[in-house]
């Protein structure tokens with residue numbers, strides 16, 4: 015309900031006392047007019063003084079300018095009314111000269127002018143800043159002037175005995191009524207700062223005063239009826255203004271307090287944050303006692319007297335809790351909340367309580383703690399406990415403490431932290447956590463002069479397990495390997511999975527190889543033991559590189575890199591091995607890094623060039639030419655592919671270079687078409703990596719289309735290792751190439767794997783007997799036997815054979831005697847630059863033709 019909708023003028027509580035008082039005064043008037051007059055006037059005088067007392071004493075809290083202005087004015091109105099009452103005829107309190115009708119009425123008129131003007135100006139005062147003392151002084155002066163005028167007979171006559179009221183008196187009353195009318199209008203038009211309820215009551219009060227003034231224009235005798243009526247109106251007017259100013263202003267703070275209490279109670283009850291009202295007065299009292307006993311450092315005192323803190327904790331009581339608190343305490347709501355809260359309080363950590371005591375002691379304004387504790391169901395909870403230290407002693411009895419349950423947030427944070435720092439698959443630390451720990455261990459070891467070792471572990475040929483048994487089995491193996499690493503390490507060691515099949519261990523507290531070696535051997539042995547992958551028994555080995563702190567480095571990246579390089583060295587040394595980092599490894603790694611940079615630049619600057627080595631029949635007919643790459647190094651001159659091809663195969667650089675070689679070789683073969691009468695085929699070496707990482711049939715098809723070379727002019731030289739991989743995708747790619755018409759040749763035949771069964775599966779056309787078997791011919795019996803066996807096997811499988819590395823005529827003749835049709839080697843020609851190869855072909859053709 016709005017304030018405007020309640021009209022205070024219709025309230026019985028307002029009119030009933032006024033009506034009763036009027037009846038009472040009317041009865042009195044029948045017996046003694048003087049007594050009636052005195053009572054009626056004293057009522058208004060008391061109202062005026064009470065108004066002033068109330069406004070003056072509350073001016074700093076209420077800050078109501080309107081009220082203060084009115085009250086200051088009414089104080090002096092009351093004072094003048096007192097003079098009016100005391101000078102009334104028959105009062106006999108002053109001497110005879112000063113008590114007669116005219117003097118009392120003069121005071122009356124002067125006072126009413128003052129009152130009317132106060133009411134006229136008060137709405138304007140409501141909008142200004144009113145300073146009490148000057149205003150009070152101003153009204154004091156005006157009242158003094160009126161008093162002086164009246165007592166010195168300087169005030170105009172208002173009443174003449176026997177004649178009645180003078181014109182001055184009557185017209186003054188009219189004028190006062192006019193001023194009051196103006197006050198009424200200004201109250202509603204200008205009184206913006208005044209509450210509507212107050213306005214209504216004051217307006218009614220003004221109307222009553224106006225009626226009173228009118229009544230006072232009628233009497234001839236001061237004891238006449240109109241005088242009685244006028245005084246009753248005045249009584250009503252003062253009663254109304256008293257209600258407007260005093261009662262409503264006294265009621266207001268109480269009703270606001272009540273509303274605010276209700277608001278806060280709602281806020282307390284319906285708050286989603288757990289709120290406890292805690293009685294800290296006991297604690298406060300005890301702390302004050304300690305202070306009085308001369309304790310200056312509470313923390314120190316509590317440390318020296320351990321029993322104090324728990325004793326103080328016992329003085330704390332929870333006086334109130336809200337519903338959110340109940341949820342915090344227990345899932346079972348029928349438990350006694352107060353008992354639960356007391357029990358919960360006891361589970362809060364004492365360290366937190368000591369901190370809070372110190373904060374109260376130091377009079378810190380706010381206290382905020384993150385705590386972990388157990389609720390009545392013994393569940394672990396995390397919460398933020400916070401409260402404000404009260405300003406006054408009284409408030410210590412009721413300190414609101416908020417307890418925000420952050421258990422879920424903590425769990426989420428923990429989960430996120432685990433995800434960010436631990437490997438999901440194995441539960442080991444991840445690279446992030448490991449590098450942080452490494453950095454921390456370095457700092458600590460530097461300060462304490464400790465040593466430690468960093469182990470970099472890589473599983474050998476893990477990819478094969480993954481590819482053959484599938485990723486889930488690969489994951490299981492990684493998991494089992496991680497378990498074995500954990501089982502064979504100390505608790506203090508930090509074990510991490512850095513990526514894929516790479517692990518690392520931080521062995522703190524030891525940097526001595528004689529201690530590390532047995533441990534690493536134990537790790538290698540445990541990793542090499544068979545794994546049961548859902549029925550498939552699999553073995554896998556590992557290679558471990560070791561870097562030592564501080565000998566090998568004092569930086570995280572440095573140590574990791576060096577342990578990694580040492581691990582590669584262990585792999586090169588035959589796997590299932592470990593290697594400590596050495597300077598030589600570093601140099602080798604540096605060389606490789608340099609090479610990688612150089613090769614990258616070489617690809618960009620097109621520093622590569624193709625040479626061709628002919629493959630011929632024994633009667634000198636060039637049937638093909640093998641493309642062999644050379645690197646025109648700006649400083650080193652021509653660099654052999656032996657130096658860089660294996661390295662490029664390790665990195666991803668082989669793909670762009672292999673593509674360039676294939677395209678260039680096809681273009682060169684097309685060039686021979688135009689410059690040689692019998693152009694040969696072209697043979698291009700393709701590394702295993704290219705088949706694994708690229709779609710070779712698509713690439714070959716694209717290049718053949720781009721260059722215009724027909725597929726039957728192209729032979730791809732592949733290694734045995736590619737076929738031994740026996741992957742579906744490889745078989746598929748080779749079949750596609752063969753179907754396109756591209757011939758396949760097995761390079762370095764005989765050096766690879768013992769099983770020859772792959773020859774049945776793969777669509778190969780040529781076998782190239784490795785140079786190492788040709789070198790011993792014709793004298794070495796073993797080589798001769800092997801070459802003979804290869805030739806006879808090839809014949810039965812209908813495969814063509816090329817003998818590589820033929821350097822002498824005796825080798826060539828011997829091969830001819832064995833019916834080997836094709837040969838390649840320095841005996842025929844060394845690899846020739848592309849721009850000279852046409853000459854070679856033409857010369858060869860001429861001599862072949864002249865011979866035939």
Ligand SMILES: Nc1nc2c(ncn2[C@@H]2O[C@@H]3COP(=O)(O)O[C@H]4[C@@H](O)[C@H](n5cnc6c(=O)[nH]c(N)nc65)O[C@@H]4COP(=O)(O)O[C@H]3[C@H]2O)c(=O)[nH]1
Pocket residue numbers: 627641642643654655656659675698699700701731761762785818819820821838839840841845
């Ligand atoms: N001692 C001796 N050596 C002879 C004789 N006849 C040929 N050679 C050398 O034997 C290598 C034959 O090539 P490969 O076995 O495919 O072995 C090649 C091949 O595996 C690789 N390679 C060369 N060019 C390429 C290429 O374009 N792509 C790829 N992927 N690998 C290539 O580099 C290896 C070495 O190539 P090169 O140094 O050019 O060495 C060539 C060649 O110069 C001989 O009578 N006596």
